[in-house]
Amino acid sequence: MSADLTHVDHWVFDLDNTLYPAECDLFAQIDVRMTEFVAKALDLPKEDARRIQKQYYAEHGTTLNGLMAMHKLDPGPFLDYVHDIDLTPIPLMEGLKGAIEALPGKKYVFTNGSRGHADRVVEKLGLTGLFHDHFGIENTAYQPKPSRTAFDRFHETHEIDPYASVMFEDLSRNLKTAHELGYTTVLVHSDKDWSHEPAEARPAGANHAADHIHYLTDCLTSFLKAAQTANPAKTD
Template sequence: MTDKRDFAHIETWVFDLDNTLYPHHVNLWQQVDARIGDFVATYLKVTPDEAFKIQKDYYRRYGTTMRGMMTEHGVRADDYLKYVHAIDHSPLEPNPAMGAAIERLPGRKLILTNGSCEHASNVLARLGIADHFEAVFDIIAAELEPKPSPQTYRRFLDLHNVDPTKAAMFEDLARNLVVPHDLGMTTVLVVPDGVKDVVREDWELEGRDAGHVDHVTDDLTGFLQGLLAKG
Protein backbone atom coordinates (compact mmCIF):
# COMPACT_ATOMS: atom_id res chain seq x y z
CA MET A 1 0.00 0.00 0.00
CA THR A 2 1.33 3.41 -0.97
CA ASP A 3 1.75 6.17 1.56
CA LYS A 4 -1.13 8.57 1.87
CA ARG A 5 -0.45 12.05 0.55
CA ASP A 6 0.00 14.87 3.03
CA PHE A 7 -0.64 18.62 3.00
CA ALA A 8 2.81 20.20 3.43
CA HIS A 9 2.98 21.15 -0.26
CA ILE A 10 -0.62 22.29 -0.71
CA GLU A 11 -1.16 25.70 -2.30
CA THR A 12 -4.82 25.37 -3.34
CA TRP A 13 -7.68 24.01 -1.24
CA VAL A 14 -10.70 22.78 -3.20
CA PHE A 15 -14.00 22.05 -1.47
CA ASP A 16 -17.21 20.44 -2.61
CA LEU A 17 -20.29 22.23 -1.25
CA ASP A 18 -23.25 20.07 -0.21
CA ASN A 19 -22.67 17.59 2.62
CA THR A 20 -19.04 18.74 2.76
CA LEU A 21 -19.05 22.32 4.05
CA TYR A 22 -22.01 21.51 6.29
CA PRO A 23 -22.78 18.27 8.16
CA HIS A 24 -24.64 15.45 6.44
CA HIS A 25 -27.23 15.34 9.24
CA VAL A 26 -28.51 18.81 8.39
CA ASN A 27 -30.15 16.92 5.50
CA LEU A 28 -30.38 20.09 3.44
CA TRP A 29 -29.82 18.01 0.36
CA GLN A 30 -32.91 16.00 1.29
CA GLN A 31 -34.96 19.05 0.34
CA VAL A 32 -33.23 19.27 -3.03
CA ASP A 33 -33.67 15.52 -3.46
CA ALA A 34 -37.43 15.84 -2.88
CA ARG A 35 -37.65 18.73 -5.35
CA ILE A 36 -35.79 16.65 -7.94
CA GLY A 37 -38.30 13.84 -7.48
CA ASP A 38 -41.19 16.26 -7.93
CA PHE A 39 -39.61 17.68 -11.07
CA VAL A 40 -39.08 14.23 -12.60
CA ALA A 41 -42.61 13.10 -11.75
CA THR A 42 -44.20 16.22 -13.20
CA TYR A 43 -42.02 16.41 -16.31
CA LEU A 44 -42.32 12.73 -17.21
CA LYS A 45 -45.91 12.40 -15.92
CA VAL A 46 -45.10 9.36 -13.80
CA THR A 47 -45.91 8.33 -10.23
CA PRO A 48 -43.68 9.46 -7.35
CA ASP A 49 -42.37 5.91 -6.93
CA GLU A 50 -41.45 5.64 -10.60
CA ALA A 51 -39.91 9.12 -10.52
CA PHE A 52 -37.76 8.10 -7.55
CA LYS A 53 -36.40 5.09 -9.44
CA ILE A 54 -35.62 7.20 -12.51
CA GLN A 55 -34.07 9.94 -10.41
CA LYS A 56 -31.68 7.60 -8.61
CA ASP A 57 -30.84 5.66 -11.75
CA TYR A 58 -29.86 8.85 -13.59
CA TYR A 59 -27.96 10.17 -10.57
CA ARG A 60 -25.83 7.07 -10.42
CA ARG A 61 -25.30 6.69 -14.17
CA TYR A 62 -24.89 10.32 -15.21
CA GLY A 63 -23.43 11.96 -12.10
CA THR A 64 -26.54 14.09 -11.60
CA THR A 65 -30.22 13.49 -12.27
CA MET A 66 -30.19 16.70 -14.28
CA ARG A 67 -27.65 15.31 -16.72
CA GLY A 68 -29.80 12.22 -17.19
CA MET A 69 -32.94 14.29 -17.74
CA MET A 70 -31.12 16.47 -20.26
CA THR A 71 -29.65 13.51 -22.11
CA GLU A 72 -32.70 11.27 -22.09
CA HIS A 73 -35.52 13.83 -22.24
CA GLY A 74 -34.15 17.17 -23.42
CA VAL A 75 -34.75 19.04 -20.17
CA ARG A 76 -33.43 22.63 -20.04
CA ALA A 77 -30.82 23.09 -17.32
CA ASP A 78 -32.09 26.54 -16.29
CA ASP A 79 -35.60 25.26 -15.62
CA TYR A 80 -34.30 22.30 -13.66
CA LEU A 81 -31.84 24.23 -11.50
CA LYS A 82 -34.32 26.98 -10.68
CA TYR A 83 -36.89 24.43 -9.51
CA VAL A 84 -34.74 22.00 -7.52
CA HIS A 85 -32.78 24.68 -5.63
CA ALA A 86 -35.87 26.55 -4.42
CA ILE A 87 -35.41 25.25 -0.87
CA ASP A 88 -35.34 26.50 2.72
CA HIS A 89 -31.72 27.16 3.71
CA SER A 90 -32.60 28.08 7.30
CA PRO A 91 -31.46 24.71 8.77
CA LEU A 92 -27.90 25.89 8.08
CA GLU A 93 -26.27 27.81 10.90
CA PRO A 94 -23.18 30.04 10.89
CA ASN A 95 -19.96 28.14 11.50
CA PRO A 96 -17.37 30.72 12.58
CA ALA A 97 -14.92 28.04 13.74
CA MET A 98 -14.82 26.45 10.29
CA GLY A 99 -14.61 29.87 8.69
CA ALA A 100 -11.62 30.78 10.83
CA ALA A 101 -9.88 27.50 9.95
CA ILE A 102 -10.49 27.95 6.22
CA GLU A 103 -9.25 31.53 6.39
CA ARG A 104 -5.99 30.39 7.99
CA LEU A 105 -5.24 27.74 5.36
CA PRO A 106 -2.18 28.87 3.39
CA GLY A 107 -3.01 29.59 -0.24
CA ARG A 108 -6.12 29.76 -2.39
CA LYS A 109 -9.55 28.34 -1.54
CA LEU A 110 -12.05 27.36 -4.23
CA ILE A 111 -15.38 25.54 -4.44
CA LEU A 112 -16.14 22.87 -7.03
CA THR A 113 -19.82 21.87 -6.96
CA ASN A 114 -22.38 20.09 -9.12
CA GLY A 115 -24.90 22.65 -7.87
CA SER A 116 -25.50 26.19 -9.09
CA CYS A 117 -23.71 29.39 -8.08
CA GLU A 118 -26.99 30.72 -6.68
CA HIS A 119 -27.38 27.69 -4.44
CA ALA A 120 -23.73 27.94 -3.38
CA SER A 121 -24.15 31.62 -2.54
CA ASN A 122 -27.15 30.85 -0.34
CA VAL A 123 -25.30 28.07 1.48
CA LEU A 124 -22.13 30.09 2.01
CA ALA A 125 -24.09 33.09 3.24
CA ARG A 126 -25.92 30.99 5.83
CA LEU A 127 -22.63 29.45 6.99
CA GLY A 128 -21.01 32.88 7.11
CA ILE A 129 -17.96 31.78 5.13
CA ALA A 130 -18.49 33.29 1.67
CA ASP A 131 -15.61 35.76 2.02
CA HIS A 132 -13.06 32.99 2.46
CA PHE A 133 -13.39 31.62 -1.08
CA GLU A 134 -11.86 33.04 -4.22
CA ALA A 135 -14.45 31.56 -6.58
CA VAL A 136 -17.20 28.98 -7.07
CA PHE A 137 -16.99 26.62 -10.05
CA ASP A 138 -20.54 25.38 -10.58
CA ILE A 139 -22.43 23.12 -12.99
CA ILE A 140 -22.79 25.97 -15.49
CA ALA A 141 -19.04 26.61 -15.52
CA ALA A 142 -18.66 22.85 -16.01
CA GLU A 143 -20.74 23.19 -19.19
CA LEU A 144 -23.41 21.03 -17.50
CA GLU A 145 -21.01 18.07 -17.23
CA PRO A 146 -21.03 17.02 -13.54
CA LYS A 147 -18.41 15.42 -11.37
CA PRO A 148 -17.06 12.74 -11.60
CA SER A 149 -16.54 13.50 -15.33
CA PRO A 150 -12.79 13.95 -15.99
CA GLN A 151 -13.52 16.90 -18.31
CA THR A 152 -15.08 18.82 -15.43
CA TYR A 153 -12.00 18.64 -13.27
CA ARG A 154 -9.83 19.63 -16.22
CA ARG A 155 -12.04 22.64 -16.99
CA PHE A 156 -11.88 23.66 -13.34
CA LEU A 157 -8.09 23.33 -13.13
CA ASP A 158 -7.54 25.18 -16.39
CA LEU A 159 -9.97 28.01 -15.64
CA HIS A 160 -8.46 28.72 -12.24
CA ASN A 161 -4.87 27.84 -13.14
CA VAL A 162 -4.57 25.20 -10.43
CA ASP A 163 -1.65 22.76 -10.25
CA PRO A 164 -3.32 19.53 -9.11
CA THR A 165 -0.08 18.20 -7.62
CA LYS A 166 -0.18 21.14 -5.19
CA ALA A 167 -3.90 20.97 -4.41
CA ALA A 168 -6.19 19.17 -1.97
CA MET A 169 -9.80 18.14 -2.64
CA PHE A 170 -12.50 17.71 0.02
CA GLU A 171 -15.58 15.70 -1.00
CA ASP A 172 -18.45 13.70 0.49
CA LEU A 173 -18.62 11.18 -2.38
CA ALA A 174 -15.65 8.86 -2.79
CA ARG A 175 -16.29 8.38 -6.49
CA ASN A 176 -15.76 12.12 -7.01
CA LEU A 177 -12.21 11.77 -5.66
CA VAL A 178 -10.99 9.19 -8.19
CA VAL A 179 -10.03 11.69 -10.89
CA PRO A 180 -8.57 14.27 -8.47
CA HIS A 181 -6.35 11.58 -6.97
CA ASP A 182 -5.27 10.40 -10.42
CA LEU A 183 -4.33 13.99 -11.23
CA GLY A 184 -2.11 14.16 -8.16
CA MET A 185 -4.35 15.90 -5.65
CA THR A 186 -4.40 15.03 -1.96
CA THR A 187 -7.92 13.74 -1.31
CA VAL A 188 -10.13 13.96 1.78
CA LEU A 189 -13.47 12.16 2.14
CA VAL A 190 -15.95 13.87 4.46
CA VAL A 191 -18.33 11.32 6.01
CA PRO A 192 -21.29 11.47 8.44
CA ASP A 193 -20.36 11.56 12.12
CA GLY A 194 -22.50 8.50 12.85
CA VAL A 195 -24.30 10.24 15.70
CA LYS A 196 -27.34 11.57 13.86
CA ASP A 197 -29.48 10.06 11.14
CA VAL A 198 -28.61 10.96 7.56
CA VAL A 199 -30.54 10.45 4.35
CA ARG A 200 -28.09 8.81 1.96
CA GLU A 201 -28.06 5.75 -0.27
CA ASP A 202 -25.66 2.97 0.66
CA TRP A 203 -23.40 3.55 -2.35
CA GLU A 204 -23.00 7.22 -1.41
CA LEU A 205 -21.42 6.17 1.87
CA GLU A 206 -18.95 3.71 0.35
CA GLY A 207 -15.28 4.16 -0.47
CA ARG A 208 -13.65 5.34 2.73
CA ASP A 209 -11.10 2.52 2.42
CA ALA A 210 -10.46 3.07 -1.30
CA GLY A 211 -6.93 3.64 -2.52
CA HIS A 212 -7.83 7.01 -4.03
CA VAL A 213 -8.93 8.35 -0.63
CA ASP A 214 -5.95 9.71 1.27
CA HIS A 215 -7.80 10.90 4.38
CA VAL A 216 -11.25 10.46 5.95
CA THR A 217 -12.93 12.77 8.45
CA ASP A 218 -16.36 13.10 10.06
CA ASP A 219 -15.46 16.56 11.40
CA LEU A 220 -14.22 18.97 8.74
CA THR A 221 -13.64 21.84 11.14
CA GLY A 222 -11.64 19.66 13.53
CA PHE A 223 -9.68 18.17 10.64
CA LEU A 224 -8.68 21.61 9.33
CA GLN A 225 -7.79 22.79 12.81
CA GLY A 226 -5.59 19.74 13.19
CA LEU A 227 -3.76 20.53 9.96
CA LEU A 228 -3.16 24.10 11.11
CA ALA A 229 -1.86 22.90 14.48
CA LYS A 230 0.67 20.68 12.71
CA GLY A 231 1.71 23.49 10.41
Protein backbone atom coordinates in the same frame (compact mmCIF):
# COMPACT_ATOMS: atom_id res chain seq x y z
CA MET B 1 -1.55 11.93 12.64
CA SER B 2 -2.20 15.43 11.34
CA ALA B 3 -2.09 15.88 7.59
CA ASP B 4 1.05 17.17 5.90
CA LEU B 5 -0.34 19.88 3.62
CA THR B 6 2.78 22.04 3.35
CA HIS B 7 2.74 21.63 -0.45
CA VAL B 8 -0.80 22.95 -0.87
CA ASP B 9 -1.52 26.23 -2.65
CA HIS B 10 -5.07 25.41 -3.82
CA TRP B 11 -7.77 24.31 -1.35
CA VAL B 12 -10.75 22.76 -3.15
CA PHE B 13 -13.95 22.10 -1.20
CA ASP B 14 -17.05 20.27 -2.27
CA LEU B 15 -20.18 22.01 -0.98
CA ASP B 16 -23.02 19.79 0.21
CA ASN B 17 -22.26 17.47 3.14
CA THR B 18 -18.67 18.76 3.13
CA LEU B 19 -18.66 22.42 4.17
CA TYR B 20 -21.66 21.73 6.39
CA PRO B 21 -22.37 18.50 8.31
CA ALA B 22 -24.18 15.78 6.38
CA GLU B 23 -26.56 15.54 9.33
CA CYS B 24 -28.20 18.77 8.12
CA ASP B 25 -29.68 16.47 5.45
CA LEU B 26 -30.42 19.14 2.87
CA PHE B 27 -30.43 16.42 0.23
CA ALA B 28 -33.74 15.15 1.61
CA GLN B 29 -35.31 18.42 0.50
CA ILE B 30 -33.51 18.46 -2.84
CA ASP B 31 -34.52 14.84 -3.44
CA VAL B 32 -38.21 15.61 -2.98
CA ARG B 33 -38.03 18.61 -5.29
CA MET B 34 -36.22 16.59 -7.97
CA THR B 35 -39.01 14.01 -7.90
CA GLU B 36 -41.61 16.78 -8.18
CA PHE B 37 -39.79 18.36 -11.11
CA VAL B 38 -39.36 15.08 -12.98
CA ALA B 39 -43.02 14.20 -12.44
CA LYS B 40 -44.17 17.50 -13.89
CA ALA B 41 -41.63 17.68 -16.71
CA LEU B 42 -42.28 14.12 -17.93
CA ASP B 43 -45.97 14.00 -16.94
CA LEU B 44 -45.48 10.98 -14.70
CA PRO B 45 -46.91 9.80 -11.38
CA LYS B 46 -44.51 10.60 -8.55
CA GLU B 47 -43.65 6.93 -8.00
CA ASP B 48 -42.53 6.55 -11.62
CA ALA B 49 -40.80 9.91 -11.54
CA ARG B 50 -38.73 8.88 -8.53
CA ARG B 51 -37.70 5.65 -10.21
CA ILE B 52 -36.58 7.55 -13.31
CA GLN B 53 -34.82 10.14 -11.15
CA LYS B 54 -32.71 7.49 -9.41
CA GLN B 55 -32.08 5.60 -12.62
CA TYR B 56 -30.73 8.72 -14.32
CA TYR B 57 -28.56 9.51 -11.30
CA ALA B 58 -26.98 6.05 -11.45
CA GLU B 59 -26.56 5.99 -15.23
CA HIS B 60 -25.64 9.60 -16.00
CA GLY B 61 -23.93 10.89 -12.85
CA THR B 62 -26.72 13.33 -12.01
CA THR B 63 -30.48 13.33 -12.52
CA LEU B 64 -30.03 16.54 -14.51
CA ASN B 65 -27.56 14.93 -16.91
CA GLY B 66 -30.02 12.14 -17.56
CA LEU B 67 -32.85 14.57 -18.22
CA MET B 68 -30.67 16.57 -20.59
CA ALA B 69 -29.43 13.49 -22.43
CA MET B 70 -32.74 11.67 -22.68
CA HIS B 71 -35.24 14.53 -22.92
CA LYS B 72 -33.25 17.60 -24.08
CA LEU B 73 -34.23 19.37 -20.86
CA ASP B 74 -33.25 23.01 -20.30
CA PRO B 75 -31.09 22.81 -17.14
CA GLY B 76 -31.83 26.30 -15.79
CA PRO B 77 -35.39 25.75 -14.52
CA PHE B 78 -34.41 22.39 -13.02
CA LEU B 79 -31.51 23.86 -11.04
CA ASP B 80 -33.61 26.79 -9.83
CA TYR B 81 -36.41 24.52 -8.67
CA VAL B 82 -34.46 21.78 -6.90
CA HIS B 83 -32.23 24.22 -5.02
CA ASP B 84 -35.09 26.39 -3.77
CA ILE B 85 -34.91 24.82 -0.31
CA ASP B 86 -34.99 25.80 3.35
CA LEU B 87 -31.43 26.38 4.61
CA THR B 88 -32.46 26.68 8.26
CA PRO B 89 -30.73 23.38 9.20
CA ILE B 90 -27.33 24.86 8.27
CA PRO B 91 -25.56 26.40 11.27
CA LEU B 92 -23.38 29.48 11.29
CA MET B 93 -19.90 27.96 11.49
CA GLU B 94 -17.54 30.50 13.05
CA GLY B 95 -14.90 27.86 13.77
CA LEU B 96 -14.80 26.76 10.14
CA LYS B 97 -14.64 30.39 9.02
CA GLY B 98 -11.52 30.98 11.10
CA ALA B 99 -9.92 27.76 9.90
CA ILE B 100 -10.48 28.59 6.22
CA GLU B 101 -9.42 32.22 6.64
CA ALA B 102 -6.07 31.01 8.02
CA LEU B 103 -5.29 28.81 5.01
CA PRO B 104 -2.59 30.08 2.66
CA GLY B 105 -3.19 30.19 -1.06
CA LYS B 106 -6.49 30.18 -2.92
CA LYS B 107 -9.68 28.46 -1.85
CA TYR B 108 -12.49 27.23 -4.08
CA VAL B 109 -15.91 25.64 -3.86
CA PHE B 110 -16.25 23.00 -6.59
CA THR B 111 -19.76 21.53 -6.60
CA ASN B 112 -22.13 19.47 -8.71
CA GLY B 113 -24.83 21.83 -7.50
CA SER B 114 -25.59 25.18 -9.08
CA ARG B 115 -23.52 28.28 -8.54
CA GLY B 116 -26.55 30.02 -7.03
CA HIS B 117 -26.98 27.19 -4.54
CA ALA B 118 -23.32 27.50 -3.58
CA ASP B 119 -23.70 31.25 -3.07
CA ARG B 120 -26.68 30.75 -0.74
CA VAL B 121 -25.13 27.94 1.30
CA VAL B 122 -21.81 29.73 1.71
CA GLU B 123 -23.64 32.85 2.89
CA LYS B 124 -25.71 30.83 5.38
CA LEU B 125 -22.51 29.27 6.76
CA GLY B 126 -21.00 32.73 7.27
CA LEU B 127 -18.22 32.02 4.76
CA THR B 128 -18.98 34.66 2.12
CA GLY B 129 -15.85 36.24 0.69
CA LEU B 130 -13.47 33.44 1.69
CA PHE B 131 -13.41 31.63 -1.66
CA HIS B 132 -11.77 32.68 -4.89
CA ASP B 133 -14.71 31.18 -6.81
CA HIS B 134 -17.84 29.08 -6.42
CA PHE B 135 -17.47 26.70 -9.38
CA GLY B 136 -20.87 25.18 -10.11
CA ILE B 137 -22.29 22.64 -12.53
CA GLU B 138 -22.99 25.43 -15.05
CA ASN B 139 -19.25 26.10 -15.23
CA THR B 140 -18.50 22.51 -16.24
CA ALA B 141 -21.01 22.56 -19.11
CA TYR B 142 -23.15 20.37 -16.83
CA GLN B 143 -20.59 17.58 -16.68
CA PRO B 144 -20.56 16.41 -13.03
CA LYS B 145 -17.72 15.24 -10.88
CA PRO B 146 -16.19 12.66 -11.03
CA SER B 147 -15.94 13.13 -14.81
CA ARG B 148 -12.52 14.17 -16.06
CA THR B 149 -14.21 16.89 -18.14
CA ALA B 150 -15.48 18.61 -14.99
CA PHE B 151 -12.00 18.66 -13.49
CA ASP B 152 -10.40 19.81 -16.75
CA ARG B 153 -12.74 22.79 -16.98
CA PHE B 154 -12.07 23.70 -13.36
CA HIS B 155 -8.30 23.46 -13.87
CA GLU B 156 -8.34 25.47 -17.09
CA THR B 157 -10.47 28.23 -15.59
CA HIS B 158 -8.32 28.69 -12.50
CA GLU B 159 -4.90 27.36 -13.59
CA ILE B 160 -4.98 24.67 -10.93
CA ASP B 161 -1.94 22.48 -10.34
CA PRO B 162 -3.38 19.27 -8.87
CA TYR B 163 -0.03 18.36 -7.31
CA ALA B 164 -0.20 21.55 -5.24
CA SER B 165 -3.86 21.04 -4.34
CA VAL B 166 -6.02 19.28 -1.78
CA MET B 167 -9.63 18.28 -2.32
CA PHE B 168 -12.26 17.77 0.38
CA GLU B 169 -15.28 15.63 -0.54
CA ASP B 170 -18.03 13.55 1.00
CA LEU B 171 -18.25 11.17 -1.99
CA SER B 172 -15.40 8.71 -2.39
CA ARG B 173 -15.93 8.31 -6.12
CA ASN B 174 -15.27 12.00 -6.75
CA LEU B 175 -11.94 11.71 -4.97
CA LYS B 176 -10.85 8.87 -7.22
CA THR B 177 -10.53 11.19 -10.21
CA ALA B 178 -8.88 13.83 -8.03
CA HIS B 179 -6.31 11.28 -6.82
CA GLU B 180 -5.57 10.13 -10.36
CA LEU B 181 -4.85 13.75 -11.29
CA GLY B 182 -2.43 14.27 -8.41
CA TYR B 183 -4.52 15.86 -5.66
CA THR B 184 -4.11 15.16 -2.00
CA THR B 185 -7.53 13.79 -1.08
CA VAL B 186 -9.59 14.13 2.12
CA LEU B 187 -12.86 12.27 2.63
CA VAL B 188 -15.25 14.07 4.99
CA HIS B 189 -17.39 11.26 6.37
CA SER B 190 -20.54 10.96 8.43
CA ASP B 191 -21.41 8.44 11.14
CA LYS B 192 -25.16 8.66 10.48
CA ASP B 193 -26.96 5.68 8.95
CA TRP B 194 -27.76 6.72 5.37
CA SER B 195 -29.13 3.37 4.20
CA HIS B 196 -32.40 5.08 3.22
CA GLU B 197 -30.54 6.88 0.41
CA PRO B 198 -29.45 5.28 -2.89
CA ALA B 199 -25.93 3.91 -2.56
CA GLU B 200 -24.56 6.37 -5.12
CA ALA B 201 -25.90 9.38 -3.21
CA ARG B 202 -25.02 8.46 0.37
CA PRO B 203 -22.52 10.61 2.26
CA ALA B 204 -19.45 8.51 3.00
CA GLY B 205 -18.97 6.65 6.25
CA ALA B 206 -15.72 5.94 8.04
CA ASN B 207 -15.66 2.54 6.34
CA HIS B 208 -15.20 4.17 2.92
CA ALA B 209 -11.42 4.29 3.22
CA ALA B 210 -9.72 3.36 -0.05
CA ASP B 211 -6.34 3.59 -1.75
CA HIS B 212 -7.29 6.85 -3.47
CA ILE B 213 -8.09 8.57 -0.16
CA HIS B 214 -5.17 10.04 1.77
CA TYR B 215 -7.04 11.27 4.85
CA LEU B 216 -10.38 10.71 6.56
CA THR B 217 -12.14 13.12 8.90
CA ASP B 218 -15.57 13.51 10.45
CA CYS B 219 -14.97 17.19 11.23
CA LEU B 220 -13.61 19.54 8.58
CA THR B 221 -12.94 22.35 11.07
CA SER B 222 -10.87 20.17 13.39
CA PHE B 223 -8.96 18.68 10.46
CA LEU B 224 -7.98 22.08 9.07
CA LYS B 225 -6.95 23.43 12.46
CA ALA B 226 -4.86 20.33 13.22
CA ALA B 227 -3.13 20.57 9.84
CA GLN B 228 -2.26 24.22 10.46
CA THR B 229 -0.93 23.46 13.92
CA ALA B 230 1.22 20.65 12.57
CA ASN B 231 2.58 22.81 9.73
CA PRO B 232 3.05 26.29 11.26
CA ALA B 233 5.65 27.38 8.72
CA LYS B 234 3.03 27.19 5.98
CA THR B 235 0.81 29.77 7.66
CA ASP B 236 3.50 32.28 8.75
